[in-house]
Amino acid sequence: MASRSIGVIGAGIIGTVTACFLQRDGHDVTLYEREAPGSAASGGNSGVLSPAAVVPVSMPHLLSSVPGWFMDPEAPLTMDWRQAPRLLPWLIAFVRAGREDRVRAISGALAALNGPTLSLLRPLLREAGLESLVVNKGMLYVGAGPEDRLATELRQRSGHIVEFLGPQGLRDLEPALSTEFTHGLFLPETAHTTDPHRLVTSLATHFERNGGKIVIEEVSRLAVDGQAWIEAGEKLHRHDMAVVAAGVWSRRLLGDLGYDVPLVSQRGYHVTFQEPGITLNTVIMPVDAAASIVPMEMGIRIGGTVEFARPGAPANRSRSDARCSHARHALPSLDTARHTVWMGERPCTPDSLPILGRAPRHPQILFAFGHGHQGMIGAAGTAAIIADLVAERTPAIDPQPFASDRFRDPLFRRKSNAADRFSP
Numbered sequence: 001m002a003s004r005s006i007g008v009i010g011a012g013i014i015g016t017v018t019a020c021f022l023q024r025d026g027h028d029v030t031l032y033e034r035e036a037p038g039s040a041a042s043g044g045n046s047g048v049l050s051p052a053a054v055v056p057v058s059m060p061h062l063l064s065s066v067p068g069w070f071m072d073p074e075a076p077l078t079m080d081w082r083q084a085p086r087l088l089p090w091l092i093a094f095v096r097a098g099r100e101d102r103v104r105a106i107s108g109a110l111a112a113l114n115g116p117t118l119s120l121l122r123p124l125l126r127e128a129g130l131e132s133l134v135v136n137k138g139m140l141y142v143g144a145g146p147e148d149r150l151a152t153e154l155r156q157r158s159g160h161i162v163e164f165l166g167p168q169g170l171r172d173l174e175p176a177l178s179t180e181f182t183h184g185l186f187l188p189e190t191a192h193t194t195d196p197h198r199l200v201t202s203l204a205t206h207f208e209r210n211g212g213k214i215v216i217e218e219v220s221r222l223a224v225d226g227q228a229w230i231e232a233g234e235k236l237h238r239h240d241m242a243v244v245a246a247g248v249w250s251r252r253l254l255g256d257l258g259y260d261v262p263l264v265s266q267r268g269y270h271v272t273f274q275e276p277g278i279t280l281n282t283v284i285m286p287v288d289a290a291a292s293i294v295p296m297e298m299g300i301r302i303g304g305t306v307e308f309a310r311p312g313a314p315a316n317r318s319r320s321d322a323r324c325s326h327a328r329h330a331l332p333s334l335d336t337a338r339h340t341v342w343m344g345e346r347p348c349t350p351d352s353l354p355i356l357g358r359a360p361r362h363p364q365i366l367f368a369f370g371h372g373h374q375g376m377i378g379a380a381g382t383a384a385i386i387a388d389l390v391a392e393r394t395p396a397i398d399p400q401p402f403a404s405d406r407f408r409d410p411l412f413r414r415k416s417n418a419a420d421r422f423s424p
C-alpha cells in the first residue's frame with residue numbers, strides 16, 4: 001500500500017483515533033486542531049464505551065414524552081424557541097427517523113459500527129500503554145419502563161447480553177442506589193474510560209511520539225485542486241487527502257466545498273462530584289433523567305441533557321443544576337458539595353448515524369463527523385472505516401449506511417454557492 005500524506009482536521013476523539021489508525025498504516029499524518037486535543041465534546045463527556053449502543057435517539061415513544069419535557073425545568077430536553085425556524089428541517093427529519101422501520105435499520109448500522117468498539121480500540125490502547133484508562137464495569141439502566149421494550153429487543157437482536165434485575169439484584173450490584181428503583185437492566189459488556197480528556201490527550205501524545213505532527217491553528221479553509229489544501233494560520237498545507245473530523249464545526253468547513261449537511265449542536269452538561277463520599281461499582285443510567293452517572297478518576301460524573309441553544313450562547317446554569325438534583329435523587333448519600341460543571345456540543349445528525357466516507361464530488365476529502373451522543377463509542381469503528389478507504393481495502397465495516405448522500409431530502413438542499421475548486 002502506498003504511503004500518503006493526510007491532514008486530519010480536529011483533534012477530538014474521532015480525529016485523534018483516526019490519525020492513530022492512519023499512522024499505523026504507514027501514512028504521513030498531520031492533525032490540525034485550533035485549541036488543544038480533547039478541548040471540545042470529547043474531553044468532558046461521560047466516557048461510556050458500550051458495544052451494545054444500538055439504540056438511536058429518535059424512537060417511536062419519544063414524541064409522546066416531548067410536550068411534558070417542555071413544561072419541566074429539570075427535563076432532559078430544552079430549547080430556545082427562537083431557534084425553532086433554523087432547526088425545523090432537522091427536527092422534521094429527526095421525527096421521521098423515529099419510525100419503527102427506520103429505527104430497526106438505523107440500529108443495524110449502529111451495531112456494525114459500535115459492536116467492535118472495544119476490540120478495535122484495545123490494541124491501540126495497548127500500543128500506547130493506556131489500557132488502564134478503560135475499565136469494564138458494565139452499565140445499569142434503572143427506572144426502565146415498558147417503553148424500553150424496543151430498545152431491549154434491539155440490543156438482544158444484535159447479540160448483546162441484557163440481564164433483568166429486581167430490587168435485591170439492584171441492591172447487590174449497587175448498594176448506593178436509591179431504594180426507589182425497583183427494577184433495572186444490566187449490560188455487563190459495557191466499558192468506560194475513567195478520564196475522557198486524558199484518553200484523548202494521551203492518544204495525541206502517542207501519535208506525536210510515533211512521528212505524527214500536530215498543528216495548533218484554526219483551519220480557515222479547505223479546498224481541492226487534484227490534492228487537498230488546508231489553510232491554517234496563514235499557511236497553506238498540501239496533502240494527498242484530508243479527513244474532516246471537526247465535530248459540529250465540520251459543517252462550516254464543508255461549506256467551502258459546496259456541501260451542506262444536517263448537523264446541529266445538541267449541548268450537553270456534566271457535573272463532576274470531586275468528593276462524592278460513596279463509590280460506584282458500575283455506570284448508572286437513570287432512564288427518566290436521560291443521564292449517565294459514571295465512576296471516574298476525578299470523582300463521580302453525571303452527564304446528559306439535550307439543549308438546543310443559539311450558537312455561541314453562554315452555558316445555562318439551570319441545566320447543570322438539574323444534573324445535580326438528578327444525581328442526588330439516584331444516589332441519596334452522594335456528597336454534592338464540591339463539584340465542577342462543564343458544557344459540550346454534540347455534533348448531531350437527525351438519524352443518530354454519523355456521516356462517514358468519501359465526499360461525493362471530492363475523492364480527496366473524507367468525512368468523519370456527526371457522532372452525536374456516541375462519539376467515544378463510534379471512534380474506533382470510524383477510524384477503521386477511514387483507514388480502509390484510504391488504503392483502498394474493502395472496509396470491514398460497511399460505510400454505505402453512513403454516506404452523506406442519504407440526506408437527499410429537499411429539506412437539506414444545498415444553499416451554499418461556494419466554489420468547488422480552489423487556486424492556491
Ligand SMILES: Cc1cc2nc3c(=O)[nH]c(=O)nc-3n(C[C@H](O)[C@H](O)[C@H](O)COP(=O)(O)OP(=O)(O)OC[C@H]3O[C@@H](n4cnc5c(N)ncnc54)[C@H](O)[C@@H]3O)c2cc1C
Nearest residue numbers: 010012014034042045046047048219247268374375376377
Ligand atoms: C454531556 C455529554 C456526555 C456524553 N457522553 C458520551 C458517552 O458516554 N459516550 C460516547 O460515546 N459519547 C458521549 N458523548 C458524545 C461525544 O462526546 C461526542 O460524540 C464526541 O466527543 C464527538 O467527537 P468529535 O471528535 O467528533 O468532536 P469534538 O470533540 O467536538 O472535536 C472536534 C475538534 O475539532 C476542533 N476544530 C473544530 N473546527 C476546527 C477548525 N476549523 N480548525 C481546527 N480545529 C477545529 C475542535 O476544537 C475540537 O477539538 C457525550 C457528549 C456530551 C456533551
